[in-house]
Amino acid sequence: MAQAPMRRAIESGVPDNQQFLHPLLKKNYGNWRYHDRPRPGVLHHVARGGDEVWSVRAGTQRQMDVHTVRKLCDIADQYAEGHVRFTIRSNIEFMVSRSEMVAPLIERLETEGFPVGGTGNSISMIAHTQGWLHCDIPGTDASGAVKALMDELYEEFKREEMPNRVHMSTSCCEINCGGQADIAIIVQHTKPPKINHDLVANVCERPAVVARCPVAAIRPAVVNGKPSLEVDEKKCICCGACYPPCPPMQINDPEHSKLAIWVGGKNSNARGKPTFMKMVASGLPNNPPRWPEVSDAVKRILHAYKEDGRPWERMADWIDRIGWPRFFEKTGLTFTKYLIDDWRGARVNLNASAHLRF
Amino acid sequence: MAKQQHPTPMLDELEKGPWPSFVTGLKRLAAEKDYVVDVLGQLETSYKTRKGYWKGGTVGVIGYGGGVIPRFTELKDAEGKPVFKDAAEFHTLRVMPPPGMHYNTDVLRKMCDIWERHGSGLIAFHGQSGDIMFQGCTTENVQKAFDEINQLGFDLGGAGPAVRTSMSCVGAARCEQSCYDEARAHRAVINTFLDDIHRPSLPYKFKFKFSGCPNDCMNSIQRADMAIIGTWRDNIQTDETLVRKYYAKHGMTDLVNDVIARCPTKAIRVRNADEVATGPSITSVRFDDTQALEIDNRDCVRCMHCINVITGGLAPGKDKGATILVGGKRTLKIGDLMGTVVVPFMKLETDEDREKLVELGQKIIDFFAENALEHERTGEMIERIGLVNFLDALGLDVDPNMVSCPRTNPYVRTDGWDEEVARIKAKKQQVA
């Protein structure tokens, strides 16, 4: 068989974005004066020189088949001058140079099933991860959970009726690729890994696995005459960190891998400093294909926030004002001992004051 | 025409409802490709058993040690043969996006054609790492797909213990808050470290992210080992027309509740126009004929809130640049860490400025490579050795902007105090 010639990679790195910019973005690069939002899903930017550009934002499924991408391209060519960009939350944006192009573009997008919204104080698309579709360590699926939840939050994506923007994420293991968010849904394992001792010696680099455990619960051991590992199950916090380096330490369990809900993460520096999210519920069942228990809990939190949050209060700001006792009261979630931090640095999360709310 | 699709009662549930469905997309692909028929078969199995069935392995392209995420099926029958044989391999190519994730339809269509030829036809715009993820490819086709994507002007991103793919915000291209040219900084930095991206050899991953202002749309403070966040040193700028426009629409109640009361340091106040303070650190602007906003910029922490509310009416200053924070990461292993300030301000206007940023990145990566334990992120390394040792190694001076407060315990040896005071004073004099 003839050997195909080896092609050396061109190490071109990050491509220049100038070649892809909408002409008005290129022309006014670094020279924008302000923007406003004529309606949800539309940003209207005005340049110092007076040029105006309208960006129409629409939700996508993130993992798109080529036909969907081509359909979006057709729309961009026909209604939007052939230029698009994506936001960090997998929304697509079409830039147009005349206001009268906005309405037909929106109509076409919605006809084709792409909701227009996700701007300002809406609930934007959920930042999500891979899950069963592609990851090698997932406890659940990500695209499915997100699809199910966005179906429920569809109207809120298209409106701007929340106190401030709502960013959500999902993660299919405790590693949390989805990241900090106003509300995050993350797998929470509840049982130590089940070790397949026959495989450990062949597959795993044992010292590396031992080193990986945050609570030093893993020890080398000889099981059935073979080198393996054992877990001190009293110490184990079921984090799953040992699973990626050692797949025979199966952490995922159809019954016992649960879902937890976290709130109040914020990256922006606006008002208070950025904040980490906090766990407020756990033990929700991993219930595909639509995870109704998760949707229910998330919607309760969102409902309480929408009712009670004041303008510009992000989830974290709102909770700062009303306090944790009222957060649990208003959302109907139960505060349990598992929510009291005992990890490194936990004391900063205890109430070292006589500031109390009743 | 592809083979008949497997029954997928669970996934079919995800075709219902108004949000765009990835399942519908997969089915469209499955109509043409046996490959995707079997991907759906395996995914449906996961939904039924609530288990994942992919395992990693080693697959790559010639010359690179990373950038492809290999996936082999573990769903095997009694004889060890894949249950869904056409989808036994499902690798992903991670491809670095242009800064700000801008595309024209021409390049997107070409990507689609390439991926239809060589892969599953499923593309994620974008992964959480920022990559365009070309999801689903056989081992045999990985090189072919890469060659064409590479020929199109795109390159693989990072995976494993490497410098990773980066992201930058839309910034200067379309955002009035932008404080530096994010795209140029992004490319200047990342394209310097291509070797560390393509040939993983660091203790662990290293991520850069670029946000044009403290709104940090790229979430860099908690997701990047080195976050480059735009800011400014001088006074907030104003545009009276736009401030008056805001006030005419919103009135005093909103101005007070939404702007004044929410300033974290109470730097911004309402004043009678004739009582407004003057001085080098004062910004003031009338919102009607008798009243004005007054900001003492020495008290402002550049949080962006008032600027977000009265966008354009209030705006970042003219003396722009960026703050560098180091050490952000998610939980593993010691708990979540935010990046913390190591350079309060640096200019990022000229190529020379950007070169300094690259140098700083290089120094940090070199120090990380030499001093981090295996599988330790920058933030954890700094936690272990202390910020001061890290700053020392980089030759960076301490600054009160690096802490939220000075230490609250006496457990430190201070016998070098006098020398330090003398050294810092001497240095200040030199600069002055």
Ligand code: HEM
């Ligand atoms: C072949 C590919 C990869 C391997 C073998 C791998 C392996 C690992 C392992 C073993 C860990 C630590 C796990 C633990 O301690 O339990 C880890 C952590 C991590 N991996 Fe990967 N990984 C790979 C690819 C990726 C990719 C592609 C990403 C994302 C873009 C990624 C993101 C992370 C992150 C963010 C962490 C944790 C970082 C932190 O401490 O915040 N990994 N990886």
Ligand code: HEM
């Ligand atoms: C074998 C191990 C791992 C693999 C193959 C892997 C793979 C990935 C992939 C594919 C992504 C992009 C996800 C998406 O956009 O859908 C990702 C992101 C991420 N992963 Fe992992 N991951 C691994 C281990 C870990 C570990 C151990 C951690 C944390 C301790 C981790 C933390 C993260 C985080 C925080 C992100 C988001 C990264 C960012 O924002 O840049 N991952 N990983």
Ligand code: HEM
């Ligand atoms: C033989 C050794 C020590 C003796 C006899 C001693 C005695 C005392 C006495 C009598 C008081 C009460 C003073 C007052 O109320 O006027 C006091 C208070 C205190 N001592 Fe000591 N002490 C000793 C060692 C230490 C050490 C080693 C520390 C710190 C490391 C310490 C820290 C304190 C502090 C912080 C207070 C104030 C406590 C408060 O405000 O409630 N003492 N000590």
Ligand code: SF4
């Ligand atoms: S969150 Fe965990 S399971 Fe999900 S994609 Fe990331 S590493 Fe994989």
Ligand code: SF4
């Ligand atoms: S699950 Fe986490 S705590 Fe338990 S043994 Fe594995 S690494 Fe250690």
Ligand code: SF4
């Ligand atoms: S980070 Fe700041 S400059 Fe960048 S897009 Fe967001 S608001 Fe604009």
Ligand code: SF4
């Ligand atoms: S940007 Fe400055 S003045 Fe404005 S709200 Fe933030 S801290 Fe206050």
